[in-house]
Every structure is written in structure tokens, then in C-alpha cells.
Amino acid sequence: METAPVETRAPSIGALKLAQAQSLLESSGLDAWLVVVRESAERPDPILRFFFDLDFTWTTFFLVTRDWSAALVATFDAPDLVRLGLFDEVVTYREGPRAQLLELLRKRDPARIGINFSIDDALADGITAGLRDYLAESLAGTPFASRIVSAAPLLSVLRGVKLEEERGLVTLAVNETELMFDRVRDRIRVGQTARQIAGEFHVEAARGGVRTAWPKHHCPTVTVGAKSPIGHVGPSEEPVTLNCAVHVDFGIILNGYCSDLQRFWYVPPAGGSGAPEPVRRAYQTIVDAIDLAARSLIPGALGWEDDEKARKLLLSRGYPEYPHALGHHLGRAVHDGGGVLGPRWERYGREPFEPVRVGNVFTLEPSIHLEEHGLISLEEDVVVGPKGAEFLSRFPRELPILRLP
């Protein structure tokens, strides 16, 4: 077995994350972790990107215990996996995997086998429904049938607690994104439309050789003034004018890790010195809410508690609640799994009840919508330390005024 890594960009992350997964099994109440995929180019399990950038056509199993790991894979899917050298064993099959799967399980005899499904955590919900049925069918009549449980407790920490190397990669992505914002900001002109500003961000991404953090059709989301539609939506033909708010939500994927930032600029009227008072007051409220949320992001706090602090601050100043969460995890995925800094609304399920942990990377993004001026919001990226959050992004506390010729 050769050991040359296939993933050249971040060669050691796969091995480090596998070791992290192994170290988390016991505290997650698991003896083994079993990942199952097929046609993974079409139906990916998003956890696999942590380990390699490979796809598997036929049903493929990855079995991990505290001190051992194995892959069971169809012959034609095997060569790159063998070359990767990540797993202690790579077992191949031709006609079907069931007999060898049972043999692998018998050899280790795990009492609790976690697989990737979760009602609440979309990023821990890696296995498809039919594939879980297939696994149940394959294990029927064996002791393993009753040992399958959710691996969500493992995945929540594996995704959510970033290794030092991962925090470094998110920081690189954030820094690069801040520079892209700077350059596009300097090219904004009166008459330019939201769609054209979005195009400038795509130029930046192309020059940097990076993908946008979410599908580029609505990355960035650009809101110009009060008439642009709000939400995950493609940019409109609304032009920048004098006396106008410009808001952008943008992120990139650099070395496999995401950034996610929102910036806000105000274009003053001719001869005017700054933004109108309602805009200044809303911006200051956003800044205060982010500051409060960051200070309160203490290990052990629950996600909803942090959201509630920011939400109540806005309410106390007479603004309505923002119709979304305060923030989300950020990492390999832009909406990374394992909890949310969000309200206890039905759509968030149990996610707001996940505790904050050292090494979590979150976005903080409260928003205010002013009927007359549009969307006023910032989004900062922070990492949780033992005593609260540190900002990875610049956090522009002064409202940026954009004087255009």
C-alpha cells in the first residue's frame, strides 16, 4: 500500500479528522462508526469531504473503531482509496458486499454502531433512506441489526469542533474574502445594478481560483436600497443611487473551507456627510448585538441562549425580531452542522439546544429591515475560545460611508 495522498491541498487534515473521530467515539456512546454511500457523486455524504475528495459508484462502507479503520469497496472503486493509505484495511468485492461486511463487523463485534442519520442536523443526515433500509436488510437475523444507532452526537462534535489546522484554513478564507470585498467596494459606481455588483464578486472568485461558498446564482446576495428582494435570491436590476444602502452577503471556499461575510455600505446624498439617522441607529444596533453575542458565546452556553441575547437587544430598541437564526456553524460547509445559534422555532428542531464548544466557528448575523432603506446587517465569523469568541473577520464597528463620484 503506497501512502502518497491524493488530496494535495490539505494533505494532513483527513488523517487528523479520522484520529479526531476515533477519539470521540467513546464520549459519543459508540463502539464503531459506519459510513455507507453509493453513487456518491450524485448522493454525497458531506462528511466524506473531510477525509478525501473521491467518489464511489457502488455501495461502499467505511468502518471506524477506536484503534482501527477499514473500507469495503467494489473492485473498480478501490485503487485510489488504496493509494490514499488512510485506512488500515481496504477490502474489495465484486458481486456484492454483504458477506464481507458481516465478516468485518464480526471481527470487531461493536455493541453500538453509529450511522449518519439525524432528524434535526441536516449535515449529520448523510445516509439516504433506502440505503439505511438496505443496511437493515443486510444485517437482518444477525446481532448487529439491533445495534445501529444515530452517529449524530459524534458528527456534531467532529464537524463543530475545528482543529487548529481547520481554524487556520477558515481564517485564510475569511481574510481573502475581506480583500475581495475591499476591491469590489472600490469599483462600485452610481448606476451599477445589484446584478453587476454580484458579477464583480464572481470576477474576484474567478481571479482567486475559488468557488463561491454557496451556489453562485445567489452568492453573493446583493441588496441595493429598499426595493431589492431579500433572502437567498439572485441579484436584481436595482441600480445604486446617491442616498442609498448597499448590502452584500458573500463567501468563498478556499482549500475546502468556507467564509461567509455580510458587509454594508451607505452612499450619502450629494453634499451629505453621512447616513440618515435611522440607518446609523440600526447599524449601531447590529454592532451592539454582535458584540453582545460574541461576549456571550461561552463554552457550555446553548445556541438559543446566545440568539436570544441578540434578539432581545433588537426588540429592546424597538426593532422586530429577525426572521432567521443569529448564526450558524462555518467550516467545510457554509451552513455547517452540529447546532445553530437560533431561536427555539419548529424549523430548527433540537439544533438550538446544542451547547457551544471551544473550537466552534460561528457566523453572527442579526439583521434589521427598514422599510425606507432596505436591509441593514453585518455577518462576522468568530471562533469560540475558553472565555468567549474571537473575531476572525474585521467587524467594521463604524458605519462605512461610500462616497461615489
Added chain:
Amino acid sequence: METAPVETRAPSIGALKLAQAQSLLESSGLDAWLVVVRESAERPDPILRFFFDLDFTWTTFFLVTRDWSAALVATFDAPDLVRLGLFDEVVTYREGPRAQLLELLRKRDPARIGINFSIDDALADGITAGLRDYLAESLAGTPFASRIVSAAPLLSVLRGVKLEEERGLVTLAVNETELMFDRVRDRIRVGQTARQIAGEFHVEAARGGVRTAWPKHHCPTVTVGAKSPIGHVGPSEEPVTLNCAVHVDFGIILNGYCSDLQRFWYVPPAGGSGAPEPVRRAYQTIVDAIDLAARSLIPGALGWEDDEKARKLLLSRGYPEYPHALGHHLGRAVHDGGGVLGPRWERYGREPFEPVRVGNVFTLEPSIHLEEHGLISLEEDVVVGPKGAEFLSRFPRELPILRLP
């Protein structure tokens, strides 16, 4: 509701496929079809690409009956879907969708509701396990809980039976790919490695502004002589020599539809006139097997029956069985769902028992591996008509000899 389509490349396919799905409900034993996704950029249901190129962050429902269709979507995910104008209704929610989901179901009261899961058909297995649990939980205590069944019979035909417009798009992709093969073939030189030949295909894809049909790390797969590894594997450093076989498996995605072709060339020795007899005999056997399989691809035949004809022809000439299926569906996905022309092996489950239908597009790709010369194989793309298959690809019946300077 505006009606300007967001998908500009093939604007009418989405509406046509939705109408096709509606027309197939009754024969699939369904009263309604329910598609559920969340974080669909990370966990896509591959069926949605038929209708639009949009992603949904929060849990989103698409409900289709014979004469009506609706989407239930979080407010922030809604604007593009409204603009698309594909659904009769777009209902939005803020805190959670359950109440509105039940209301939509009660309004139509379907007796059998198909959702996308399948033990055997990976492309019909669109819903994740936790999301199916979430749906079950949401419907608990209502009459709908016991009405959920698999939509696989619907998806099998919806994916598998290509509309005329879709067949046209596959044909365009195939034709473009044949031209790419021609151009790369003309640039092959002695000493060029498998990896370099793969690079030339990536140059073609970049110039054409198209993506490869499967991840470019192993698209194309290039096999040079007997020493290259076989399978879904990145290209090796094996150089082209005189007296050497070159085999390439490559496809592209053009306008959202895939091609998938294998071509074989023989580089003769200096002064030699052609390929050695074992190579010629194997190539002729591949040609005969494809001809036989195409003639036998009659509506109503089962997938395994067609595979067996080609498989037995190879056996009858003293070659071993190929360790894979004869062919697969081709369309939006390169391994499209809804059956396979493959043997009744465990790993194919019930897929070889799907009948061939008019409008199916299949690959035909038997292979022979010669110890001394490497992989000898072709892959042709065909469409099933009322009386058998028609070739969409060129099908080079004469062994192509590549004379290199």
C-alpha cells in the same frame, strides 16, 4: 407571480418533465408525489435538477398531483421559486412548515403518497434517512402517516424514459464528445503519459465550457498498455510506446445532459501494419457483443437478459466475464437510475429486472482485459426505439490504428 424562467439553458424541460411526472402518477400507483429536501446544496435530491437549478437551505416540500403542484418553502428560500413560475402554488413559512404541510395534504387528500426512497435504485433514493423520519414524525397521528410509499416506480420511468427534447440533448453531448476524442487522438504522441492524455481531455472540456460527466479526477480514465490500473482511478504515469494499446473512458455534461464514451486505439510497432492478432480478435468480439446487445435491446426485455447475451458471447469465445454491467442508463446523471443492463449479482439488487422501455438511453460497454495488452473495450450510447436500439455514437467497428511519428 412572474413567469420568467431562471434556468436559461433548457427552459422548457422542467415544465415538460413535471407534466411527464403528473402523467405517470396513475400507472405508478400514486395519487401524489412528495419531494422533501433541506440544505440541498450539501444533500441534493438528484431529481430536482430536472426542474430547476435552485438550492434550498430549510426543509422544503414539493407536492405534485395529476392536475396540481405546490411548493412549501421557507420565506428566504422562496423568491427564485416564485419567479420560476413552475408550480401552481408557492406557500411560504417562517417558524416551521408542519401546519401548512398538513393543510396542503388535507386539501388534496391523496391515498398513496410517493416519496423518493429505494433500496435498489440509487438515483430514486433522494430523501435522507433522518428527513424521512422527520416526515413520519410530522405526519404521526394523521391519516397520511400510513399513506407514504416509495416513488421509485415513478422515478424509474421519469428518469429512464427520455422525452424527445432530452434525447436531443444527449445526442448533442455525444456528438461534442466524439469531436473531443478526435482532437485529443490527433495530439497523442509516443512518450505522452496517461496523465498527460487525461490533461488534453481537460483542455477540451475547458475550451468547450463544459464539466466532465463524472469527477474530473478520474474523468477521463486513461489506460495505456497493460500496466495502467483499471477502474475508476486517476491516470498513471504510464507512457505511450510503439506496439501499445490506448483506452479512454470520457464523458461531458452539456446543457445538463451527459455523454459517456469509451474509445480504443492501437499504436502499431515501427513498420508494423496493425494490431497483434489477440488484440484484433478481442476488439472484434467487443464489436460483435455490442451489435448483439443493441439488436436485443427490445422494449419489454429485462436488463439482465440483454447483459447475458453479450456476456455469453464473450464466454463462448473463450474470454472471461467482464466484472461489471453491460451498460447503464444515461441522462441527467451519467449513471442514471431506473434499472441496469447488468447481471443478477447481489450488488445490483432488483435493478437488472427492470424492463427496457422506448425512450431509454443506455450505454453498452462490454470489456476484455488481456494480460499482455491491457483493457480492450468500447462504450457506445444508444436510444431504444420500438424495434431495438439506435446508436447515438459513431460505433467504430474497425479497430482504429494510430500511427505515430
